[in-house]
Amino acid sequence: MSIRINVTVNGVAFSHEVEPRLLLVNYLRDVLRLTGTHVGCDTSSCGACTIHVNGKATKSCTMLAVQADGCEITTIEGIAPSDDELHPLQEGFRECHGLQCGFCTPGMIMTAADILQNNPNPSEEEIRVGLEGNFCRCTGYHNIVKSVQYAAHKMKEVTV
Amino acid sequence: MIPVAFDYQRAVTVDEAIAALSSGDGKILAGGHSLLPAMKLRLNQPAKLVDISKIDALKGIKEEDGEIVIGAGTTHGTIASDDLIKSKLPFFATAAALIGDVQVRNHGTIGGSLAHADPAADWGALVLAADAAIITKGSSGSRRVAAVDFFQGLFTTALEDGEIITEVRIPVPAEGTKTSYQKFSQPASRFAIVGCAIMKKADGKINIAFTGVGEVPFRDSAAESAASIEAAVTAAAEGITVMSDHFASEEYRKHLAKVYLRKALEAVA
Amino acid sequence: MSTTHGLIGKSVKRVEDRRFITGHGKYTDDIILPGQTYASFVRSPYAHAKILSVDTNAAASMPGVVAIFTGADVENVNGVPCGWQVNFKNGHHMKEPKHPLLVADKAKHVGDAIAIVIAESQAEAVDAAEAIVVEYEELPAIVDASKAVEDGAPQVHDSAPNNICFDWALGNPIEEVDAAIAASAHVTTLDFVNQRLVPNAIEPRAYNASYDQYNDKYTLYTSTQNPHLIRLLMCAFVLGIPEHRVRVVGPDVGGGFGSKIFHYTEEALLTWCTHKLRRPVKWTSTRSESFLLDAHGRDHITKADMGFDASGNITALRVKTYANLGAYLSTFASCVPSYLHGTLLQGLYTTPKINIDLVAVFTNTTAVDAYRGAGRPEATYLLERLLDLAAHEMNMDPAELRFKNFIPPFDGVTQPGYQTQVALQYDSGNYHGVLEKGLAMLGYEDFRKAQKEAANNGKLLGVGFSTYIEACGIAPSAVVGSLGARAGLYEVGHVRVQPSGKISVYTGAHSHGQGHETTFAQVVADKLGLPMEDVEIVHGDSEAVAFGMGTYGSRSLAVGGSAIIKSLEKVIEKGKKIAAHKFEANPEDVDFVEGRFVVKGTHHSAPFSDIALRAYVPHHYPAGLEPGLDFSSFYDPANFTYPFGCHIAVVEVDKETGKVQLTRFVAVDDVGNIINPMIVEGQIHGGVVQGVGQALFEGAEYDENGQLTNGSYMDYCMPRADDFPMIETASQVTPCPHNPLGVKGAGEAGCIGSTPAVVNAVIDALWSGGHKVKDIRMPLTSERVWRAMQQ
Structure with missing residues (x-):
């Protein structure tokens, strides 16, 4: 089965059909091609995949993309005020x-x-x-x- | 690490979640921090997930009818920083802040942790020491299960098929109640090797509960009925099957249980 | 070395950081190629098992499956080779059983690959791999190296009787050492385990192989520390593909620590598969696989005796070690316990008689190879534990005991290098200096007072010392060749001056965190008197960089930096000729000063950029002067470099639980000249924490069936931010006398020095409480320390 999700990532709205088992981190990396978020383990331990979901630090390897439906997401690519500035x-x-x-x-x-x-x-x-x-x-x-x-x-x- | 394919349904009310579960072979997805790692390793392969993380009715902390009510979908992070919890059940706040890490606490929920019933999870000791009740709901209605009856074995609880946890209810402690939670963490996972929760009531009666020590969290009645700290420490964690792993053998774990009980008792003395 | 531009010795901020802090680094797993397919493996759940059958039928018809290959398909393909030959004492070659790309007959460790599934998506590959049915006959497994050599032990390879890969000895004749030990006034003996570690670079290994059939050209993206070496090993020894048909790229790599030096089976297998399929094939290790497959480190079982005369002078050292190599011989596995370990047993001391006897052993475990420090941490641990223990036993001060036995200072220029009893000749050293500085930073006398006071109040404080030496800048080809290396270990540095005067530098070294793009640019900019922005450092691509040996053994600056210097000298030499022609002067009369070519004694001068342009616009050139300003050099040093230092740990031990808290860590390191102090300090910090990780937290645990019982981050304890205090660092500078930069190497120092300092500190704390403990097995878990106090 696949499910449509609507998410806002770094201020940009996206809508995609995804498999329920797609992890949020794989959605960001493979679908949106935001590869700054990394995968370092399979036990929610290492934190390399940390992003913000609705303003809270979240291990995106431990969240399904479908769970992020309707959420505001910020990744490392979007934390700076602009492309020319740094956080x-x-x-x-x-x-x-x-x-x-x-x-x-x-x-x-x-x-x-x-x-x-x-x-x-x-x-x-x-x-x-x-x-x-x-x-x-x-x-x-x-x-x-x-x-x-x-x-x-x-x-x-x-x-x- | 990719889970086996499954169906997904998001519930927005508790009844919707229960209805979704009744079709069988479904599992509840709350914060997902116990379930998803197991699914990624393919240790757990449910055919369907029922997502309850968006059910507002399951979230929040309030005082009601002489009880503090923690919605099952409340995150550890929320509990750690909640003012009501900090003033009335400070050891809940202490324990919540010791679970996992910032990211885990932002999503992991008390209900999810209780339902998963990892023998080293912190909440077991807390709900036992606080005389809490676990409120469950299924197609045949709600049940109120005393914490002492809730944990039945390794990863096994009183939850029946198709039931979900909706609330944790704790009697509001009387003025003068003191609490403490003392934890010796497994250094890698930071789960409890020993977690000792204590509630000392105004009348001097002490509830003592452990997690991490045995296959289920338990109230240590022998220690509770001891006449002194020394006697309680001597009596603690005896007569139960103590777990063993490469961080803590049975002997060492039992020793730690006693050390951490003493710390907790001294903290409320 | 010109320092006119003032960039040498400056903590310049890293130029590579911008892409990393904004999420725009490009690691192998970030790459998706057109027509990409994805691989997943079927791996043995048993440490030792016959493979009776492999049924791929169900999997083959699953959605998205492109191909499945098993051991039978690659039976005629070579296995991955070992790059270093060590001979038995009797002169016979070490045993080199085949390490096949997929096993067909027998699995020899948990994780051994049985089949590869290639599919349109990662999920489909994983699903199909799970549907492959393998029938096994489980065999008894062997995991302990000292038991593996016993008669009747399970045999990992039929071709290696008693599981022995080789035996080996080094140093003075054993009779002389035995006699010196026997004649000693005091002998300190230690039976210990230097436990197995899992490297755990945070980026899991990843490969993406593609083949362009129309141009007969392969490209392999690989998370490696040495792309050229991978190309060489894979092309020449495994697949038999001509090197010029293969491009190997090591893009951004998320940490290596040794584990990404080696040529792994998956690199060759994916390359073999892409040729079959004409489509790119990608595989990224899961962390669970990393635990089972990335070559582990250490794993020595050792008995060591150190003799002393009545006044505390070391008389002899005798070492017997069993080194566990795991199930297969990894790329440099053979040299680690031998030439990188035995040769360091002189330490900083004047020990007159030394002998090491080594047995290297196969077991049903993950292969063991170089891991940050590689052999030197094992040697340092052995020596430094013995020194502190001897001090306790002889009731001497551990610092005093070291001062008494240190080799006196020598600069390697006016004084000769120090010839050890174990083959090496140290380049330069001032060992007293680092210990003196460390003691001062610690406030040693005050600490001892505080320790006594604490003991009186029932608290256990301890201090531990480690004064280490290491051999790095791994090179001299002639030397390593005579010791069995099957590669030369020089480095290549290519400097291309662009017509505008901007500089592109191509280095065979590879940066995976070390900051070469900054440090090397500092060196080049300084030498040419240019701003750093005018210099780019290119590395990691066999198509861009002519050749190279890569980064390991703290060699990049000492060997790779020196190669660049050689090319820069050629650039300047040629520039002088062009300038001489411009000014109608003799080339000998032209100097290069602060970025300008100057004719001595005249007002004639030209900036570097002007000469660069002239090099590419060669109008009116004299006969014999070639256009262009582009030079490549191979640098093969005269010797290893020998950094050293003093690490001091302070710990508090909880009496009730045995829990150890590291409260201070002082590190004084002498890594020769320093180009960028910020980067050097960063290397030391990281190394120290990794070394403390070995002492307190980390260790692979196998059960008797060969199962790794802590193969995840939930059970294998990684050092974390809240386990540490700020690390107090200082440096001393004793330049290397034999390379043009005077540098020695800093990548591994922290990891080599720190481990024994921490263990010594815990033992010291226990002695302060009256527990006269000789050894606690690493990692010093709370339980192990608590048990030591119960004795």
């Missing part, structure tokens, strides 16, 4: 060398965005705990924590 987290990751191979980075940034949304002044500990659902094998997390701190600081400056 403070993207900037932070670059400034603080918060990435090496880049594979976990989109998921890290999307999770960090959720953390900062709920807690604009996180402590180092809160950042580390907040990222418990995202694995990075390259950076040792040290510079990722700094990147999130950078972004938190930057976002405060903007709002002040």
Whole structure:
């Protein structure tokens, strides 16, 4: 069977017929060709597939595309205000060398965005705990924590 | 990892979900955080999923008739940050914040977790210690199942075919009630190796429940009836079949149960 | 090395980051080709089983199925080869049983591939694979290397009696070592396991192979660390396709850590399939498959004895190791426990007598090969555990014991390199320096006071040391060739100056997180006095880059960077000739200073871009001067490089539960000259966390039937952000004397130094509480530490 879904991804409306078993991450990657969202595991553990569904960090490997019907989705490709600008987290990751191979980075940034949304002044500990659902094998997390701190600081400056 | 093909139906009311289930071989999809991973690994191959995640009636937390009512479709994240929960059932908030990770808590639900009945899931200990009732609904109507009667075995509950959980109801604790949830996490999955939930009532009576220790979460009546912390710790987790895996043998797990019981008791002392 | 432009030593932000932080990296699985098909495998659920029959009938008629191949179809295709030959002590070649693309007769580990299904969609491929019926006869399995050599143990390969791939020894004659140990005032003995690790690059392996029949041309996109090496091995040894008909591309690769060096069966099989089908075939490993198939690391069972004289000087070291190679010989499996492990047993110490006796063994487990550090972590673990344990046993300070035994400083220029007892000659070192710096950063005396106080209050604090050395910049072809390598290990650097003066650099190294696009551009821009934006670094495509050996063994900058330097020197040399012609001067009178060609003693000068243009507009050239400014070089270094350092871990152990909390980590590393400190620090951070992962969290667990019982992230514990404090890093610089950049390599240092420091710290914490424990098996789970305290 296939089911029609209507979703808004990065501000653009899409409508597709999909098989119920199609995972949201595969819808984004294979149907919409938004390949910034990655798959690193099959147990909802690694967080590489993290996106925002209705503003909340979501492991898109653990959600069916049909479940996203009617939802607003943001992926790494859509988190910056425009194509020529960076989100403070993207900037932070670059400034603080918060990435090496880049594979976990989109998921890290999307999770960090959720953390900062709920807690604009996180402590180092809160950042580390907040990222418990995202694995990075390259950076040792040290510079990722700094990147999130950078972004938190930057976002405060903007709002002040 | 791709599940076996299945049919999908989205329900917008509880009755619609129950009707959809009655056609047989269907499974409820709530937050999906227990079911979908199992389906991706093809360990679970339902012919049909009935999606209840859009049923508003299953969501939310309120106080009603002397009970705190948590809709089965309420996420762990919502419970962790809810003001009513934080003031009346603080150990629910503590436990909810220790489940999975931010992303899991944004979608995983209390009802889904209870129905799945993983022996290491946190909620089991909480509902037991809080004297909660699990409200279920099927084609023949609603049932109220006491938490102590709900967990029946490994991944097995009192839920009957075609039934769904609609609410978790917890008597509003009296003024002076103290609670604690202490957890030793399995380092990889962060499920509980030992989770100990305690509710100390104003009259001094203590409910003690464990998850992660045995094949089902349980109230530890021997520990509850002990006269001192020391006696409770000595009595705890005895006489049950304690689980064993490469993170915690039976002996070590039992030891941890006692250590974490002591922590919990000291926290409410 | 010119530093006039000031880019060397600067923490320049990475130029590659923009595509990654915006979600526009291009990894292999992101590629979908026209006419794409998808593969899925039928894999053995048993570690050791005869395959009685494979029934593909039902699957073949399922929707979307394009083709199914089984072991019988590839019986006449070669298996994947091993790239390093090690001989038995008696001179016979090591055993090299075939590693077939699909097995037809017998599965030798869980995950061994029985059949491949190719379908129009991934889902259809998976569905059909599940419909293939395989009949097995399960055989007893063997997983433990030391038991596998016993008579009567299950035989993995008929051609390898007692499951022995080779035996091997290195160092001083064993009689001399035995005698020195026997004569020692104190002998510290350790029986231990350096457990098996699963590499777990977060990007699972992925391949996409296509064949253009009209041009007889293959293209393989592969998540590899070394595209040219894959092309060489696959073309020459497996499929017999001429190399010029094959393009291998390693696009963005999501981490390697060794596991993506090797030539895997799936790469060759997909390439073989695409030729049969005339359609592109793609396969991306699931994480569950990664656990079963990506070559694992470590897995040594070792007994080591270290002798000391009465004042604590090391007198001898004797090592006996069983190395588990798994079911098949992976690409570099044979050299890891031998030439990358045995040769490092000198450590930083003046140990006069050393002998290692090694047996490399097949078992019914996943193949084991190089994993971040590859042999050096095992050697370092062995030495550093012995040192700290000896200090406890002899009631000496572990730092003092090291100072007493360190090789004195030598720069390798005015003083000669240090000749070890185990074949290598160290290039340059100042080992005292890193330990002194580490102690100062830690505040060692204060820590010991705090530790005593804590012990009095019933708390267990511990400090652990590790002063390591590693051999990297894996190269000298002549040396590795004499040790059995079947490849030369030079690197290629090609510099193409465009007519506008912009620079394209083609390197045989491959970046999968290391930041070559930045570091190499810094080197080039600095050398030519150009802005970094004028330099592009191209890597990872056999069609763009003439040749290369890839990235592993912390070799990229030391070997690949040096190759680029060689080409840059040729560019400047030629530029001088062109400038000389322009100014009618002698080439010898032309200097290249801060991006300009200057005629000495005159006001004549021309910017680099002007000379570049002239190189491509050769009007009025003199006879003998060729147009163009385009040079390629092969660099084959004189020696390995030998980074070293001092890692110190501080832990707190929970008395009740045994849970270990890492509270501080100090890393002082000497990786030679540093081009980009930010990137070097990042490498150290990542390495440290991976090394701590081995100490505290990670380890593949097999049951006696050969089942990997923790083959998922729900059971295999990966290090996470909240397991760590900030890592305190510092560097010391002892330049490498034999390469033009003076660099040594930083990719693996963190992972080599950190593991024993953490274990030593836990043991130290336990001794502070009166538990005189010699060893706790890694990973130091809470239960294992708790049990150690119960003894």
